[in-house]
Amino acid sequence: MGFTMVVKRRLSCPCPPDQAVLLRLAPLLVPQPRRGVLGNSRYARTLRDAVRHAAHDEQRRPVLISGEPWLEKDNLAALIHYGSPSRQQFMLRLDGALLKADGIDLFGSEAEPGLLELVGDGALPIHKFDQVCEPLQLRLQELARSEPDQLFQGRLFFTAESSVPALDRCCTLIRVPPLRVRRQDLGEWLRYGVGQRSRKLGWAKPPAVPDAVVKRL
Structure with a gap:
């Protein structure tokens, strides 16, 4: 479902639907990546290869990018999305630590659609996944394991500072090495x-x- 179809849904807002959706998505939109993967070490080359392979994954599997703080994991997610055939679609950015425990921002309610619906077949990175409350983590793990288009038509990205074993089998895993190595x-x-x-x-x-x-x- 593309953005044009999404905006046709009636929202409980005095603004026209397209304006309401744009106003809601605008603060979350991710621009082009800030930079590529710098360096010529084997770590940098391996990381570039991982980003390239994830970008050209025809199945558009969810991606888990893990590593220490300040390694620009969000920029790697943007590199994958904007290097993929879906680069023309929206990419939103969510801070997992700020998501509501009931998941209403993502899954929506009867009165208002959630971001999973509004992003259509675009990309939805959820950063700091290890800081998402446990009940919502379980729902997102189920979403990541679901068949494509079954519950969400876009592509999920997760970033975390620690490993998330529950996502290992359903995600493409990218571990970002710290600069000190x-x-x-x-x-x-x-x-x-x-x-x-x-x-x-x-x-x-x-x-x-x-x-x-x-x-x-």
């Missing part, structure tokens, strides 16, 4: 960051980051 990639990360900051400051050419500086860090 990817020391070979540190120079590229530093030069990329310096380049980004230089453009924001309006500098025509970013400062050089010598190898000696990278080694010392």
